[in-house]
Amino acid sequence: MADITGRALSAVSSGSPKLMSSAFDWLAHAQEAPHQADRDWRETGIALLPLGKRFNSVYLPAPVVHIALGTKDTEDVAHALAELLDGPVIHNRPQHQYYALVERTNARAWTQDYPEAPMLGDGHLSVPASDLTGPTGLYWAVRPRIVGDLCAVPSVAALVHMARDPQRAGAR
Numbered sequence: 093m094a095d096i097t098g099r100a101l102s103a104v105s106s107g108s109p110k111l112m113s114s115a116f117d118w119l120a121h122a123q124e125a126p127h128q129a130d131r132d133w134r135e136t137g138i139a140l141l142p143l144g145k146r147f148n149s150v151y152l153p154a155p156v157v158h159i160a161l162g163t164k165d166t167e168d169v170a171h172a173l174a175e176l177l178d179g180p181v182i183h184n185r186p187q188h189q190y191y192a193l194v195e196r197t198n199a200r201a202w203t204q205d206y207p208e209a210p211m212l213g214d215g216h217l218s219v220p221a222s223d224l225t226g227p228t229g230l231y232w233a234v235r236p237r238i239v240g241d242l243c244a245v246p247s248v249a250a251l252v253h254m255a256r257d258p259q260r261a262g263a264r
């Protein structure tokens with residue numbers, strides 16, 4: 093259950109609090125001043141983290157995700173993304189966008205192959221606090237579970253291929 097901001101009201105999570113805390117500490121260290129990320133998460137629920145230091149992100153428009161998975165249901169999408177990508181995914185519900193956190197790789201080469209789902213390797217990404225789990229605003233569709241937890245780039249590529257191929261779309 094969540095309050096109006098999407099902050100979790102219960103302690104239900106798929107990871108232990110200690111591992112979850114370590115995972116978010118690792119994310120915060122993408123900044124030169126990790127304490128700033130911690131403060132932002134406490135005060136506003138969102139920290140702006142630099143891309144290309146510890147991770148990149150693949151921007152997945154909601155229509156690409158929904159076509160690939162064969163559903164628009166928020167819970168079904170979250171479960172499918174957790175299963176298929178096996179890593180953290182942010183959902184920006186008002187903007188109809190998903191962001192898969194991936195290992196650092198050549199963003200330009202990826203984007204040439206997958207223009208409908210560009211990889212972001214420069215700039216910053218708005219990253220929700222660990223307790224922002226939806227269903228409104230910016231939240232975790234799939235939270236990071238451990239230090240260094242990221243989606244594998246080939247798994248994200250497979251998701252995009254599923255959206256491209258109507259025969260494979262929705263086939264999980």
